[in-house]
Structure formats: C-alpha cells, structure tokens
Amino acid sequence: MKSISKRDKENIWHPLTQHKRSPEALGIVRAKGSILYDESGREYIDGIASWYTAMYGHCNPHIIDKVVHQMQKLDHVxxxxxxxxxxxxxxxxxxxxxxxxxxxxxxSDNGSTATEIGIKMALQYHFNHGKPRNVLLAFEEGFHGDTFGAMSVSGLSVYNGPFEDFFLDVERIPIPNSNNIEGILKNLSS
Ligand SMILES: Cc1ncc(COP(=O)(O)O)c(C=O)c1O
Incomplete structure (x- = not known):
C-alpha cells in the first residue's frame, strides 16, 4: 500500500509550493490537542495553529459534538x-x-476572500457616493492571500511574478510609525 504522501505527490498540487524542489507533504492521519500524528505514528507539536486549533486544541470534544449536531439538523443553505x-x-x-x-x-469563508470583500466594500462605498476611486493603499510587507485582490494588496512576493500585470492599482507604504509618518503623508499627497 502506497503512503498518503506518495499518493498525494501523484495527484495533488499544494499552495505556495515549488513541487520540483519541495519534499513530499507530510501525511497526517490524526490529531489531538496540540499534537499531530503522521502515518508512521510519529508525533509533532502543531505550531501552525490554523483555524481554532491553537485556542481549543485539535479534535476538541465540545466542538465535535456541536458540529455533529448541526450537520444532522441543517448542513448547508x-x-x-x-x-x-x-x-x-x-x-x-x-x-x-x-x-x-x-x-x-x-x-466570508476564508482569508483571501475576506480581503476581496474588504476591497470591494471600500470601492463600492466610494462608487455609491458618486466619487469612484481606483487606487488602493497597502502596507509594503503585508500578506493577505492568493486571490487577485489579495495578491495586489500584499507586499511583492516571489509567488506573484506571473500575475503582477493583472493586479489592481496599489500604492504601497511602509508600516507607519512616529518616525516615518510625515514622509509617508508627504509622498502620498505629492
Ligand atoms: C494575514 C493573512 N491574511 C490572509 C490570509 C489568506 O487566508 P486564506 O489562506 O484563508 O485564503 C492569510 C493566510 O495565511 C494570512 O496570514
């Protein structure tokens, strides 16, 4: 029987991954609390902390119970x-x-889409007030996701090269602090 990692490599592309150079993805079969277990039984402390797992731990019985009950009553609308x-x-x-x-x-159902929603709300606000705007302000080193709006307002990244010609119009500024704020405001108003 092939490992999950091998079957993965044959069939799946992963986000933000250069597949020729990257090792096989780790096949995780279960999790409890702060520990992930791979397919050979090895344990890892999950320092990634996606979703709620940092706060409540993996496979939290209360969350499982609520999810099961909700799925039995209304799964989707x-x-x-x-x-x-x-x-x-x-x-x-x-x-x-x-x-x-x-x-x-x-x-929203994920981080990138939340960014798209924020951008669309800001643009729609000005559109509805009869003064449409088309330039967005973003921090230089930010990361907001991989959809086009989110890539546009993120800092420049090696992952974005092929897509930069399609980005929204963005002015990037350093994270403001008391030392650079004057310069940032001067550059923006010029
Ligand atoms: C600050 C920030 N914004 C947005 C995103 C994108 O979220 P998603 O992967 O759910 O689209 C991430 C993902 O790591 C993030 O760290």
Missing part, C-alpha cells in the same frame, strides 16, 4: 436570500465584543 440561527447567533455574539462602531457583519 445558500446565504443569498436565506439565513439560519447559528449565523444570526454568531453575529449577535461577535457584535457584543467588536468595537462600538461596528454594527453589521458580512461573513
């Missing part, structure tokens, strides 16, 4: 023209802890 209690409850809970100037939520 499109969010255009439909809604459901878990989304409404999450929005209510988040609004309680968000800054007071936040009064509505718009859900």
């Amino acid at each position: 499109i969010f255009t023209g439909f809604t459901h209690e878990p989304a409404v409850k999450l929005a209510e809970e988040l609004l309680k802890i968000l800054p007071k100037n936040q009064n509505k939520l718009f859900f």
